[in-house]
Amino acid sequence: MKRTRQGGEIITNQISTLRDLKERLQAGFENNEESLERFGKTYSNQLKAYLIESNNSSPSAVRSPAGTWHKLDSDGWYVNLDDKRPNSLFMDSTRDRVWVIYSIMDAAESDLIIENWIKDTKGIDKCWLSRKHLLHWENMESWQERGLGLRFSDGLAPEDDAANFSLKAWYGATRCLTDLDDVIKKARECFAIYSVRWQKRISGSVTISAEWYSSGKVTINRAVDVDETLISIAEMANRYEDSLKEATKLRDTTMGAFEIDFGQKIDLNAFSEIVTKGTGDMRLWLVETEAQEDFRRFRGIDLHTWDRILLDVGPDFAYLTIPGKGCVNAAPRIAVIQGEDNAGKTSIFHDGVEIFA
């Protein structure tokens, strides 16, 4: 790997091995630690990773989000080659169902490219992280929660009557406002968590500072060791893949439904209106087949994959049945989007046992 130095930052010219990639990422971490120490802020683009739920056999079956994929020396790892943004995206496709795309682009550009790529590519989706996934590090040694974002847009209510709520609170090692803890505790029991900031500290020093989002993205705000960082991201990918495989097995071996429980009551009429049109972020296109005052039955299509779904909805719960080989990622997607838009804190169960957890 050739290296040049520009303004104090080491630039890698061509990445062709996994080691090249790690060196490039490590250099970025070190540049940021150095500038943080000297100037109090970071200058290199922070590492971002996007967990991608895939029904494809390999990345070569789908186009790259920018340019084309080229294999690295290690099986399942790819780099993008592109006139405008070469060596800016990296793919870890070593798992069957969950790929990880690493990005060192600017956040706004990177988010847009990945968003459009998912929208336009058949057989892939985001990994929709449940509350339990987002709080995965809660009881793990050395990890501390340093903030969280809560969101409830009350999207089914008319604009003037909507009970919107959003809160993003970052806190340090010592909580300055002790009363804030109570507010956050109450709010997180009512509303959906869309991001959590985690910090790993060893001997008083920060080794990883990361913000995980419910859409399966993570931003690494600070990091010291590339392997430690990549492993922490891979841990979430493994966990999500385990959840997908467990849910797929349940779909195939039982006829029980996935149960999605909501923290807020939803407006069944408004829900019905949106899904009948096939619009909205949930991208469900459904026919209402039975209506009681507090219960509706729908059947139709999950427009992400065009798989069939049967959805029975009560005021604070939904039963999701996925016939045939339909993608089980519909369960966490509906839970996360419905939670943040309309339903507050959301959990998924099968036979009374929490899954995607």
Add this chain to the structure above:
Amino acid sequence: MLEDIDVRRELWRNTIQLFHQYKRPGFIGPFKAAGFDEYRVEPYVLLSGTGVEKTPDIIASGKNGWLVLELSFDKKSKESTLNFYKQIDPRYLGNYNLPAHDNPPEIVMSRLEDFIPDGPYCKITVKDELKVKDEEYINNLTLRRELKNASGSDLRKLPEIPITLLPEMKSQEIRRGLIELVMQIFNPDSDGKDPVELVDAGLERLSDKINIASKRRLIKNVTDEMDVLMKKEYLSDYLTIDEETSKYKATDKAKQHHKTRMYIVSKLSEWAGIGPQTTLYDIKKHP
């Protein structure tokens, strides 16, 4: 409200869900509560000694025993069929990855509404609420207790099951079972579906367990209902059939637009006898 035309699916749905548990509004099926956790639909088995072939509707097994469940609309007694099930060789449980036992199975007869004299066996009905009769014929005391406790449970809001078509469904039942399969045809990447594909998808895990004659009848009935759907009063502008491949396909007029989707939904609802969508706005101006 659910109408009588959905009776077959209701019988299957409300019986199958007795093996499951839901937190809201709160339901634990008696078979689940008794530990009969694993079940298989329409397993092929042989009777002990005689080798007579049988395919009961459901076999379930758990730590404490095993169970054969028969579902029926037939007004005639099923006593002779149930007598045969008593002789199923339990060693076949292993072939279906179910916990094995060496005792005869418990037998339960499930019907939608009316109890029929089905012999010395436990009987349940599952229309709207669970009713249990003759539970004293159940030897497994846990199962007997759970069935008794669950009697009277509200079954009206239990989830749908993935099987959407069943043999012997009547016209309107078939139409309802086809709704989302027809919607899939409007996928821009779809190359259409023929009647066999529709039936296989609707039968889901029962697809390879239904006898050929029943399946052929169902395919014929599905073809008849699809012919109606493609008439002028329904979706003739949006759905066509490729005469060469016999596949139903979307026409060029079927655009990915919410007004088109609303129109298709309204016509599918009309065709399936569901009536207007409860919150559907004016759809006169469909594209």
